[in-house]
Amino acid sequence: MKTTVYYFTGTGNSLWVSKGLAERLSEKTGMSTDFCRGETELIPIAKVMRNKNPVKCPKGAVGIVCPVYQCGIPLIVSEFIEKADFKLPDYIFIILTYGSHTASAEDIAYDQMKESGRAPDYVNKIKMADNYLPLFTPPSGEKLDSLMKSAEAELEAVAADIAARKKKIPKSGIFADLITKFMYGDLRRKGHAKDKKFHADDSCNGCGTCEKVCPVGNITIENQRPAWHHNCEFCFACLHLCPKKAIQYKNSTKKKPRYKNPEIKISELMRR
Template sequence: MIFCFSGTGNSRYIAQRIAEALQKTVIDLNARIKDNDTTTVDTGSDVIMVTPTYAWRIPKIVSEWMAKTKWTGAKRIWFVMDCGSEIGNAAKYNRSLAEQKQLHYMGTAQIIMPENYIAMFNAPQVDEAQQITAKAEPDIQAAIKCIQKKQEFPVPRNNLYDRLMSGPVNPIFYKMIVKADDFKASEACTGCGLCVRKCPMNNIQLREKKPVWGKNCTHCMACICYCPTEAIEYGKKSVGRPRYQFEKLTGVK
């Protein structure tokens, strides 16, 4: 079984590619987390967890969901993580999650995909995003082959920088950076409510037909990137930056 959490589509695309190759089912973790659904899942023996990289680990909301949810039949787990540049030492923490679930840890694969974190970085234009996605193809295929053969992924890089970012920097980043305080909607907002529906944390409400953000944000960028009128800004940091949706990459389905 394949579990997938995705903010703006990168991880969803990778999960779908793996699902097609393995003829497996993809479970949408966005929906399960949004619904607070922690009912038991009959996974079968092989579990593939596909997620983006948040602060050099898998998203905290995903690891928390894993801890709360019972899996039956699971024996092995592979982690596939996409990122704009690097996953740090995420593998160490993924191994620990596997041990907590009493599963054989089959490794962590890094897939570099287009950047979407416009609260801090520039998302690429369509041409560049397509090039990055095409360059990721061999890594996606390599991950699929390992899973098909029930082989462990190659051990990822693990230097001092990686250990620092996934270790002490991760909780600091969440505490200091991962907040919804700077999200605001301009007069261009139509009150369509798509941001409310896209938020996996139920952190957005419409008040007088305008979105209002709470304190429970994971910085998935779904609200700002999927807004049909680009009415949402993250302070001044997102002004003028292209919004990123994987689905809008021309020629990529």
């Protein structure tokens, strides 16, 4: 049975999970893996949303893999759920990657899918490195190795659940709901204009990497400097993947290390 995974990624964690799921599901079902065609297909949500045509999800298993942003799901993923037709899939799963905590993000993903007319069968999460640089410092060295090893184990368990078509419905508590209401409410209110606090410092050489890795095409190079056009998904790809570490968010990121999933190449994160 074909599996289609729609994913959104900034610095590679959700792409790593998507690729890992594709490989493991193919192993468990005895089917071949082809990330573009065949039995397991990976589709960038950002690419789908650039196309104005309706989205009709295919038969078989359909998954959504995305990060947690401010205790919720990225705005573009929410918009994708509203746009897509989920009538044909016989099994739907949602996997969230997160750094510090998810609060009620799983519930939000479940509820939005249910409101679209088709509740997901399985919702789960996998802990990864947090790339929200204003508040956190990404792990490196042994800490990152340990985190990736734990993520591998979680990914294996999730893949086994999906292959067995298990059911998992999220249920958060009141405290988590309150945190999400505050944090995700802020993201929903300020939306795509949160890029107003990004800027490039004097070390910027106008190479254009930020323009290429922005999944939604929100950045252009003007007068040898990046310009943000207020369609931001707040993924921080531009900041983390700048080879000069020239892109900053407010004044809180200048001396902090950058992050990219160690098993994903920058070329895989270029907008397609």
